[in-house]
Amino acid sequence: MDSLDLLYGIVIVVFFAMIIGVGLYSRKNTKDVSSFVLGGRRVGPWLTAFSFGATYFSAVIFIGYAGKFGWDFGVSALWIGLGNAFIGSLAAWVVLGKRCRIMTKTLNTNTMPDFFGKRYNSKALRIASALIIFIFMIPYSASVFNGLSYLFTSALRLDRISNGYEICIIVMSVLAATYVILGGYMSTAINDFIQGMIMIVGIVMTIVCVLNYHGGLMSSMTELSKVPAANGSSFQGVYSSLFGPEPLNLLGVVILTSLGTWGLPQMVQKF
Template identity: 30%
Template structure:
């Protein structure tokens, strides 16, 4: 093995070792299942902010977004940069609004109802004693999160396999074991703390690639000229047909469709849990500023990396290689960077560790959310209600190991799609939970049957729109989250108005939370 790969591996091993160390160190803080799943509501503002955004962005930030931007002008694609730009705008706005209107209220409300998971909050908010809402919400989380976690395991395997030639299955299993180890040991606090570290590594990786690009693609002027030379850049904010399918413009519907990504934030369980876990709701304002600035800068840098990557791939000729994959552009750049000297190889190792961090920061949160849904919201709720603290801890860890095993089985096929599931799962969570969370927090008249109808309509519409409507009706070929979110909201309103109003105890709690939020 060459020196450059040795240095890269050393950097990665050091990073993985530190993650396990944190898991072991933080394991002693877990005295109950509440500590394991919500960190005892003790997260500081910076950990809350960076953990939420690192678990949000995933490998999409370092691989997916630059890959989309890079594709602009390649193989006749003239909308890649526009798609990346408008998606980033939608996500930046969605991030800010979610922190602004949802974070504080759900922190206060969830503590008032003693809720530690999203399914339990939805059930407690509407006084559902039957367990119907808990079961539906838990099933939604399991359906979308286990394959989502599997895609993270697969990404780890493909990363090591493509860079070092290591067997895909060995790399995938080793990466999954490390991730599961620190999450099983340390729980929510370990996942959140490592997410903070991982966000720093991700940021470092982004800016290292930018510096490398400035040096090797003509500096700031070179990047500026590369952006201005992109096909269709002048039509970024224009449209000549409503669908924008003529290949020369990015239409009105595609712009609205990509902006709709921001709606997903209102229903993301692993992000909402961070809001619920902060130590003091008054510190959420600081968290909001930190999170919004980091997300905006990081996505902007990621898009520029896509442009740098396009020029780099053209200059080196690799873009014409049969095996070229636009989403691996950071890996290609890191590999080229490592050839300079030992120090550059270490920096390249940090870039690869950044990609690994982006994968793990999301997968650990997904694993935690999925396991809590099974152990707390299904097993304990329906089969073992009088479970003690020690038994709850063992059940929590055992459930996580079982879910991780299922995810590894799903990821075993080396040809499985890593990123295809991401946008679909995002739409599923956003449509099934987003409207319900917003109405639960802001409309007193919402009933449990309205919430049930909203989750069912939103989740079902995602499937129907994705596989039936969009492929067959060109003008309606938009991101399934948008129509599903709208129809889910309509269902909540109609069914709530047609069913019996909530009990006084439920509305009194709503009024208390609203009064507290207004007073402070």
């Protein structure tokens, strides 16, 4: 084990301890179902905003956007980020935020199935929505843990040991389950705030390092313009263009990733 591995290990242990500590701290405020599921409706705007953002942009921003969309669309992938920011986040809060807050508080509901059941006075709708959420949250959660496991396996060089990926995904699953069970939504919101700050710092550092490596923004764009299109397009500099090599596919991704969050239960519950 070299000094870099030791440093990684210390940082990870401190981070894990901090997350568990947040769970233990939040546990004292978890008295009933409402405080466990919604934090007693006492979560402030900053925690709520960061929780929404960290849930929205988790593994997808580092694995999906950078590793897939950035590779496929080049600079035009920024349209996805803009769509997510203004349609998936800002517009969702403007249109749904206050309305959901008022209605759920008036009906005294804690979850989406509970809301549907009381709003439409339908036990069947409540059961159906609960089943839909339960079934489709499984592949969603699996994809998030899968992406994060690949990221940490690569970053921490766990691929050098046997079953490094499996160890990583088990540790993260147990860790997430522990702090959620301990502190409920309040624990999740605080940890999301911490992780959101880490994500912001990490993204800024990545951008600075990449641009610095290529000699600045204009030099980076010049280098990117020399990359030939994977779809065989003869257009020179397609990856540095405004709409990229596949504008229609890009539009579809913007719509899918921006409007899809409006109906995700883990996002709507933040309101």
